[in-house]
Amino acid sequence: MKRAIMMNSEDNVATALEKLDEGSLIRVDSSSQENVKDVTAKQAISFGHKIAVIAIMKGDNVVKYGAVIGSASHNIEPGDYVHVHNVISNRMQMPEIWYR
């Protein structure tokens, strides 16, 4: 089974350790390599990119490393691809030209 890593038990996203295929069941490990849950990838997700491990409502914090890394700009379902299309910084916004 392909793997993603969840850096902290409070996180609501995990990072893909290999390319994840749409519809495949993903093994989510803790940073100490323990399998903490499984989640089905709703879209294809590249190596190093993030997958939601639980639902994140629009406006809620996105948490990685146990720290707030931004907030959801749309409702996010478990297994959704999480990136600039559905998360914004709470501090400084990048010019949109870089990712649109």
Added chain:
Amino acid sequence: MKFNGYERSDGSAGVRNILLVMAVADCSEPVARMIADGVDGAVAVTQHHGCICGEMVANALIGVGENPNVAGVLLVDMGCEGMPARSLGQMIRRTKKPVEWISIQGLGGTNKTVATGKEILERFSQQVMTAKRTEIDVSRLVVGVKCGGSDTTSGLAGNPAVGAFTDMLIDAGGSVIMSEPIEAVGAEEPLAERAINEDVRKEIYRMIGNEEKRWSVPGAQLEFMCKGNIDGGLTTIEEKSMGAIHKSGSRPIMGVLRNDDRKLEKVPKSGGFYLLDDTHLEMMSFSSMAAAGAQIVIFVSGCGATIGHAVLPMIKVTGNPETYRRMSEDMDINAGTIITGEESIDSVGKRILDEVIQVASGKVTAGETFGYSSFSVYRKDPRLEALLNLSQKLP
């Protein structure tokens, strides 16, 4: 733990024996390059902020000249600069290393200046290039840590491995500095918790808050993350910061070294981890770290990099196994073994420490094999500092 380095007359320890030909401003750079060209150990550098550019640029050039990796300094100016070579040279001479200065207008043009410069370098070579390496304790090493071209492996593997190294070097009595305040936005708390005292805690918040103001001016389209960061999976500055600060390890933060229009503070000899109030812009931050006393820098790049600094040997680390496979000729350390599950973070940290000691003793880095020797100098724009009320010179 020991390395084999060069004892300098001011009590510092060098890991390279460089003859620095420093063009005070970029108008003299071509002549400086011609002087250095073909001379063993010589490298030409300059800065690109003009010649009446204020204390920050002067402090950086003086500090780089004072760096223990530099065995001798030849300053070159045109002769009409607001910041003449003589005034910088007199400051660098306090280290007691050979320092001289020449003016192109005074000597009568390119050919005469190149000939005079080469004679001076020849004299310097006889004085300093015969220096022998001797055994020196690692507690006298100052290592700068920096990341760039980050992807998410930097936060998962490359930076944590460097953080493990940072703790190991500090436990052995050495010093580590990090200079990228924008890459601490969103990571203030975990840094501030490590401040050695309340003053340092406040300085950490001040440094990061000021940098956030510089990079979030309404109406300005500012690039504080690169396209590669986003392609690599990093979504926000907070995520990038939380990954970046792993390089700083876990030991107490002893202080925030200032680099502003009043002064450029050097790393104290007492060891430990320090932040430098400077920039995340790579080549400029390396020069500032050199001016603050670093002898080596470690650069973590998930995307891969082909850079090297004029006076600091650079150990390049990638946490991305695919990047290492494609660019192994350019990357010194593969931390991608953490991602593939082959190696622990501590094990890679130990390999980085071993590499630092070997490079400090003369091992040639990947960048040095290609002769990479870039240089540029950071300046906080005095107009922006004044407009944002950040100038240290204002009442």
